[in-house]
Amino acid sequence: MNHKKKSSLIMLMLVLLLSMVLTACGGNSGNKNTTNNSASNTPKSDSGSSDTSQEVKLKMVLLGGKPIDSDLVFSELNKKLKEKINATVEVQFLDWSDWGQKYPLIFAADEDFDLIYTSNWAFYTDQAVKGGFLELNEDMLKKYAPQTWGNMPQVSWDQAKINNKLYMVPNNNLEVINKVVLYREDLRTKYNLPEINSKETYANYLKTIAANEKGITPFGAKAADGWKWHELDQTLLEENNNFRLIDKRLPTAFKLDDATGKLFNIYETPEFKDLLGYYKDLADNGGWSKNAVTNKNDIWQDMKVGKVASYAHGLGTVGFNLAEARRDTPDLEFAIADIAPDSKKIAAISTQNGMAIHSTSKNPERSLMLLDLLQNDKEIHDLTMYGIAGTHYNPEGEDKFTAGTSPGNYTGFANWGWNSKLNRQDVAYPKEADDIFNGWEPKVFHFPLETFVFDDSKVKTEVANIGNVMVRYGIPLEYGIINDIDKGLTDLIAQLKAAGIEKVQQEMQTQVDAFLAN
């Protein structure tokens, strides 16, 4: 008994030692964080004009692989910056392969950086809520980023607000998010099919190919990367019916023409049920692969070799696909079609791309000044977006460019954070795509809830579970793999209820009502 007691002593000592080390660390980290915080959350609002007498070195974090010529371009940039705002910038790249893991970590460890790329798909809401970004106010913006303040439409600022607070300087470039389909014009004419401009004509095209072209998959579907909707849903479910989802992670929608913003579960609408019938018919007739949900291939690559005859994507990407195909595979004739031409067109929300300032940045003023130049100074914008003229690109007039001698050496990373009206367009960009875009522009529809952002902090549990239900029950149903659609739909709705869709809808409705009341 004696020795038992004594031998546990050594364990006790270890535990003691351990807890001592722990408290030391714990105390440290707590202190560090609080001091950092109090320092950072007081915006340095010295009176006078912007003071640039002290030279500062800014650190900027961008997503993407480091381009081969980045040092060349950024040293060029630093020469200009030194002159204009007495600052230089050092860029750190978070590679595409792992930025998702590293992005939250550099905030958690409070690493030293001033600016960082952010986006609604790159942790914007998440980091803002956790206190990773500096809150920006009107005074700061007017003072340190006057050009940006002048050029940016108010709606873009509003869209970037979370709980009425702004943490991002969004990009300033109109993008329309409506999807189009890319299809094989040569196959359409081969079978004498009518022009594709509706969901019926499109279905007809897909089914004709399924019936006649062995070895070609009519529609290239790829639900495999965790997407919670069918790729045609945005067009056929939302746009065609004037529905709009509040948050793509959730099936809660409202009607665009409903000023009261009454929310409903989109899966419970008769329109969704009809659409399921449409999808099921396509799936049963070989419209897409039976394994669409598991597909691991790159669909555009499959289309280029003639294995897939159509796919749906944003207009911008599809336009570039078309240009690429014309250059590389002239024997296959592609074309773009809008299968919901009469629907309302919606501008992409501004938080698609943007830049934020780290909450513990020592130089928030100079950082804002840098952002102002990146977005609005023609010379600096051109340099940072397209590289060095003659090497990486050749300017064509004011707003176009052609590829330079080595365009691949300065590309592939997220410099889109400062997209703006100064962006140039590649001369090779196809005219059809441009025409469609120009046709859409006047039709862009603005609505009160356009700037509403759902704060899910009270219903995180439910949001997590609903996402899982959508992947597990919604996706197989939409891709027509479940044979009995009625039963599948009942299951989906029942599972969503169990996951707490009603609670989420209620919370969202409360927020929407409060938003609209303002």
Added chain:
Amino acid sequence: MKRSGFWSDLVKYRTLLLMLLPAVLFFIVFAYIPMTGVVLAFKQYTYDGGIFGSPWNGLDNFRFFFESGQAWQVTRNTALYNIAFIIVNNVLQIAVAILLFEVANKWFRKIFQTMLFLPYFISWVVVGAIAYNLFSYDFGMINVVLTTFGMDKIDIYNTAEYWPVLLVIVSAWKAVGYGSIMYLAAITGIDTEMYEAAEIDGANVFQRIFKITLPNLYPTIIILVLLAIGNIFRGDFGMFYNMVGNNGLLFANTDVIDTFVFRALTSSNDIGMSSAAGFYQSVLGFVTILFANYAVRKYDKDRALF
């Protein structure tokens, strides 16, 4: 009476304790101190507060898992798959190790061993891509072969029943070379005098394997199985995710805790919630290993882990 107190023990074991010191320090720094982060499972993490200063939120972080209605299913799947992997993989690895040891030709032995090791190096991403190439309904090699022989295609990716068998095979395939090395080393360590004695006693090779080789492997088997049991509630994410992906039709048979949690949290990226799931797995694993270790201790004190 000898006074064998703590301090005299300390002196007596000083060399052994010194030999343990680097390891003890290592695990304090790299395991125990970061381990205090488990408190995150009960907290609402913010940057202002950090790990220790963030506000407590009770069991809130656990709700997403237990209120999903899938908690039991994914926990059961995880445990069942791991049990199947432990049994199948170890039996196969032992068989391979024994046969490798018995194979007379030195060159063949080396060639076999090298070939068996290859799957270990093929990442799950690549394995998943190869599997898709084999199994896909439209162009998969298996279906191409079936149709050339005039047989019906099989739709592997839409048939949940195939997957438990498939995953067990893939797991065994990937681990066979790596795992058998451990057993081969154990067999090699068996005193050759024993074999000689058995031969003299007139035992045939099969008797020798079952009477000498296997009993001598028991300690290794028990240790490896015990070690695996501690992780019985952790699914091999790389394997399940790359083989199954987001194919909801298969989830009833293939979803494990790790893939379930991954999908639930990709959009919210909540540190507290993922810590909670990890904590749940740890507690289950801890309880299981305590029982297993207790059972082994009762049977043979020396073979237990602790």
Added chain:
Amino acid sequence: MSAQLTSKVAKPEGSDKRLLQIIGYLFLALISLFCLVPFILVLSSSLTEESSIIEQGYQLIPAVFSLEAYKLLFEFPGQLLKAYAVTISVTAVGTFVGLLLTSMTAYALARRDFKWRNKFSFFFFFTTLFSGGLVPWYLMVVNYLHLKDTLLILVLPLLMNVFYIIVMKSFMAGIPDAITESAKIDGAGDFRIYLRLILPLCKPALATIGLFIALGYWNDWYNAMLFITKQDLMPLQYYLYKMLGNMDGMRKAMISSGAVVDLQIPTESLKMAMTVVAIGPILLVYPFIQRFFVQGLTVGAVKG
């Protein structure tokens, strides 16, 4: 007497031994084939032109031969060689130190007369069950140990693994106590016994655990992903992983940048070529390590 002995020794040459050989060869050949074919698929796909893979899937024999993927991998030979150098040195140092520490720890735990051995075993084993997750670990390394962008952080985390310690301990527990006892009587200290007597007896175990530690280092990209940002310190696996990720990202990113892509990236064949480049050296070295596993040991010789 002598005739009897020969007949008994000769008996294993009979039918049972032949049967075992047949079973052995067939069984091992079958499994080996299963293991080999996917690798051939990888190897040959790495040598196939990208569009051919997209059209026809991975191939056992390249339909259209192409070295494009390897050209891309070796586009910057300096960087690739540097990555090899980092991996090789980290693996060498880590394996040597790791093996020493692992076996030393295991020996102390394996000593039956060591009173606290179970408590220590539990102390180590417990770390495999509970962990604080990524964030505390990252903070520890970056903010307290300040090991970001050092070679040390590639070596340290993989130095000791409880799994290996326990396996090693179980190997050592198989060595008869008599050896330690007799050495003690001769006046040898614990460390001396470990170094001079026990280590030579554990060669197969050392080779096995050494191989596992080495493979752990060789295949590690995760620590590099978290902690290495300097190009010069990137180990091979991370270099390759990053390259593929960025190539894939680049194509998508270029479109978003508003340029018509003029970049043919053979993602599929590249993925395969990466596997080959990473395995290559191991396959070359492996046959030389193998002799440690198959060498029989006569404990009795030492025992006597």
